[in-house]
Amino acid sequence: MPFFKRRKSPPRQGAWQDSLEVSQWLGFASTQPPQLNAAPLLDPTRAFDVCHVGLVLRAVLGVQLLLALGTALVARDAAQWLTLAANGTVVTMFAALSWLLVVCAAKRLWPRLPEPAQWLALMTLGAAAASLGFALLNMTSDEPASPWRWGSVAVTGASGAALLLAWLKQRERTQRPADALAQLVELQSRIRPHFLFNTLNSAIALVQIDPARAEGVLEDLAELFRVALAGSSASVTLAEEVELAKRYLAIEQIRFGERLRVTWHLDPAADHAKLPPLLLQPLVENAVRHGVEPNDEGGDLEVTTVKRGAEVEIRIVNSVGAPSRTSGHGLALRNVRQRLNLMHDVAARFELESTDTRFALRILLPL
Numbered sequence: 001m002p003f004f005k006r007r008k009s010p011p012r013q014g015a016w017q018d019s020l021e022v023s024q025w026l027g028f029a030s031t032q033p034p035q036l037n038a039a040p041l042l043d044p045t046r047a048f049d050v051c052h053v054g055l056v057l058r059a060v061l062g063v064q065l066l067l068a069l070g071t072a073l074v075a076r077d078a079a080q081w082l083t084l085a086a087n088g089t090v091v092t093m094f095a096a097l098s099w100l101l102v103v104c105a106a107k108r109l110w111p112r113l114p115e116p117a118q119w120l121a122l123m124t125l126g127a128a129a130a131s132l133g134f135a136l137l138n139m140t141s142d143e144p145a146s147p148w149r150w151g152s153v154a155v156t157g158a159s160g161a162a163l164l165l166a167w168l169k170q171r172e173r174t175q176r177p178a179d180a181l182a183q184l185v186e187l188q189s190r191i192r193p194h195f196l197f198n199t200l201n202s203a204i205a206l207v208q209i210d211p212a213r214a215e216g217v218l219e220d221l222a223e224l225f226r227v228a229l230a231g232s233s234a235s236v237t238l239a240e241e242v243e244l245a246k247r248y249l250a251i252e253q254i255r256f257g258e259r260l261r262v263t264w265h266l267d268p269a270a271d272h273a274k275l276p277p278l279l280l281q282p283l284v285e286n287a288v289r290h291g292v293e294p295n296d297e298g299g300d301l302e303v304t305t306v307k308r309g310a311e312v313e314i315r316i317v318n319s320v321g322a323p324s325r326t327s328g329h330g331l332a333l334r335n336v337r338q339r340l341n342l343m344h345d346v347a348a349r350f351e352l353e354s355t356d357t358r359f360a361l362r363i364l365l366p367l
Contacts, residue, residue, distance in 0.1 A: 047169050047171075050168065054345035054346030063092050066160070067088045068085055092130075095130040099164070123159075123161045130153050220251050235276060235277070235343065237271060238272070238280075249288070249301075256298060259297065261301065273312040294321065304316075310367055311366060316360070318359055318360075320354075348365050350363055
């Protein structure tokens, strides 16, 4: 029997911190479970992040609906209502879009102001935007507007801005519980006890016969724990998510061997797309758990990223054979859909396609 001498490797930078985090999770160093990082939930810019197509559409349509109702109250007939609504649209569209543009551009400035100053500044901005829109409309009229008309337009603009600001703040407050639930589900699904148990057993088996490979397995495991337990940022790049998914699949490759057949089709032009952290890994984990693990012959997993114009497409396709031994509840998929919606609104799409032989999911993100 050949004798393998265990190689001494220099400690990696941060290795002690990684091992401490793993020990704390297992209960060796502390009895306290890891806490969810509340930073993303308390991000002060979230209430003013109006730089999304879906949110802009909702705001503009809401303003136009109020305009249509207001002009309907004073119009004598349908013809006059159409005239008043058309003229009012010039003012409201300019005011709403310019207000949203300024709020988006200065979204990091508004949270620094005290609450009363936020309302005063943004209502003043609404009055100014409405006045500028009315000035554009007034350029087509031969009769100058009266001071009363100018004042009523400014007050209406300030009131509309107050309504929009109240809606944005209420929207941010209602999203906090949903985001917290998404983080909790994501953390719980990230490091399952059976996955940790299998990985450690694989590393123990490799220590005597292939120490270098055992070290690689433990390094991949430490990196997964580091990302899952460390404070998460608001977003990460697709390249970072792909690297984390590769580490996870490298660990599972030790366990399944040739039964797990992974194919990567990665477009470097898509690497800089932004997405919520720890989004890709649970999807490939689901593919392994339901498409490879239950089948004696294993399964195929294909991950594709590609840039298509101003969007990035992510496709994960896995073969389907025998039914999974553990019935899923769809938490990971609902979690992904919810977190994409919170970050990109209607600009992101999440689609599923299932047949008797394959299961495919497709994500489209703005670049």
